[in-house]
């Protein structure tokens with residue numbers, strides 16, 4: 526609680542926002558490569574924070590450090606004041622849920638079952654209780670189903686609860702992933718490129734969904750390349766470039782920062798960038814903020830970072846066709862990590 530006195534001398538009290546996420550000095554090295562270097566980032570209750578940066582900037586690696594998939598080489602991550610345990614299952618149980626850049630649904634399970642999978646961290650019944658279907662287990666199961674249906678209602682897919690996940694259109698599969706993440710009752714939701722491959726209508730729907738999630742008291746940290754989406758959505762945006770945080774601020778501050786534009790155009794950070802370049806690149810009509818165009822340009826031309834990862838992700842991002850792999854075992858980062866890493 527903070528107390529402030531206004532000019533008229535009246536004293537008012539305001540609830541201090543709680544630090545839901547507090548990452549300090551997070552560094553992740555893979556052999557000689559430092560993918561993330563001394564990154565500090567906080568997310569407060571009630572906030573939607575964006576994490577942007579060119580391909581290969583270290584965004585997903587940073588997410589992996591937050592969610593226990595990687596143990597950071599240096600630094601500390603706290604959730605609501607407590608240092609996070611170093612495994613992803615325990616991180617989820619602590620209150621952080623995430624989605625992945627590439628869809629990881631159980632394609633041959635129903636929509637409802639996929640959400641129920643996300644609920645298992647909150648189900649306390651033991652093995653024998655499940656095998657013998659004791660009354661306690663049945664009650665837990667009914668409660669889980671009720672909550673899963675509530676979530677499907679929330680994302681607008683209750684009417685498809687019995688459909689196979691693989692038969693959903695792409696945009697709905699992405700929403701279903703969000704519902705599955707919400708099933709663990711998180712206090713912080715991490716979304717890794719939630720609108721990748723979506724058309725503008727689907728993107729708009731996800732934007733509305735994220736606002737609704739925030740309104741339910743869940744803080745959100747989101748990685749996205751779609752700048753229009755990010756700057757509309759986020760209270761605060763942090764920019765990663767070559768593993769380091771370049772700038773953090775509100776949308777207006779970030780999108781007008783010349784270093785951000787330069788970074789997206791691939792210019793050296795400390796050289797004075799030309800502000801003319803992005804304007805030249807941007808179509809006049811429906812150009813989003815200048816960095817957005819710059820991002821597209823960077824993606825189109827950036828061969829180093831894109832080669833491999835984008836190809837792999839293009840394949841990965843296809844809707845689940847024959848996905849019998851449990852999501853949790855599929856949680857391994859996209860590249861086999863030679864460095865410190867945890868299984869999901």
Ligand SMILES: Nc1ncnc2c1ncn2[C@@H]1O[C@H](COP(=O)(O)OP(=O)(O)OP(=O)(O)O)[C@@H](O)[C@H]1O
Nearest residue numbers: 555560579580581582583584585586860861862863
């Ligand atoms: N497991 C790993 N082993 C070795 N290097 C890795 C590993 N994971 C990521 N990297 C490297 O770390 C750097 C950051 O990658 P990361 O995927 O975090 O970037 P990103 O900002 O999420 O990129 P994109 O926007 O393309 O998804 C890249 O150079 C990448 O090749």
